[in-house]
Amino acid sequence: MVSNMKVLIAIPPEKFRDEELLEPVTVFQEAGVKFELASTHVGVVMGVLGKKAKVNRTFEDILLKGSDDYYALMIIGGPGTMVHLWNNTHLHELARIFNSKGKVVAGIDNAPIVIAKAGLLKKKEATVVPGQTIREMMIDDAIIVNKPIVYMDKIITANGHEVAKEFAKLIVEYKSGNPEFVATKSKAGFSF
Numbered sequence: 001m002v003s004n005m006k007v008l009i010a011i012p013p014e015k016f017r018d019e020e021l022l023e024p025v026t027v028f029q030e031a032g033v034k035f036e037l038a039s040t041h042v043g044v045v046m047g048v049l050g051k052k053a054k055v056n057r058t059f060e061d062i063l064l065k066g067s068d069d070y071y072a073l074m075i076i077g078g079p080g081t082m083v084h085l086w087n088n089t090h091l092h093e094l095a096r097i098f099n100s101k102g103k104v105v106a107g108i109d110n111a112p113i114v115i116a117k118a119g120l121l122k123k124k125e126a127t128v129v130p131g132q133t134i135r136e137m138m139i140d141d142a143i144i145v146n147k148p149i150v151y152m153d154k155i156i157t158a159n160g161h162e163v164a165k166e167f168a169k170l171i172v173e174y175k176s177g178n179p180e181f182v183a184t185k186s187k188a189g190f191s192f
Contacts, residue, residue: 107157112158121140126142148160
């Protein structure tokens with residue numbers, strides 16, 4: 001049942017971007033959406049601004065036990081994401097599994113690179129924080145657009161912590177429907 005499903009938050013084992021965890025978690029709590037943190041190892045992880053979070057699951061553990069409890073995978077950014085998550089094959093596999101099952105795959109800041117390296121952004125529009133990340137995304141054939149948030153086909157990319165709340169709200173919207181589809185009054189699908 002969709003109402004009981006959670007968001008799986010992929011977090012690097014160190015140096016995550018604090019706002020990209022805290023602001024979405026606040027949005028999820030306000031909306032009654034459950035979530036769980038996963039990383040390369042279990043234990044306490046620390047953000048670049050000093051906030052701490054407790055991780056109880058590893059990516060490998062979720063691969064072994066299945067992803068049926070989740071409707072979305074949200075990957076947060078920060079310097080630790082570049083070091084620990086960009087090339088993490090277990091996280092790439094999780095992203096592909098979520099995508100193949102029609103679940104949401106979302107990345108913010110420099111985390112969209114994980115989605116690109118998983119092969120999910122080939123010839124698709126996406127956004128990412130400016131810098132070397134743009135070249136990394138283009139290596140994996142993503143079409144970079146200069147927008148704060150891009151979402152299509154249940155893949156959400158956001159370019160930085162400034163849009164963390166809006167990013168999280170989109171993930172919540174996917175739980176109850178598809179924000180990509182806008183109903184119109186006309187039978188033909190035109191809004192006139």
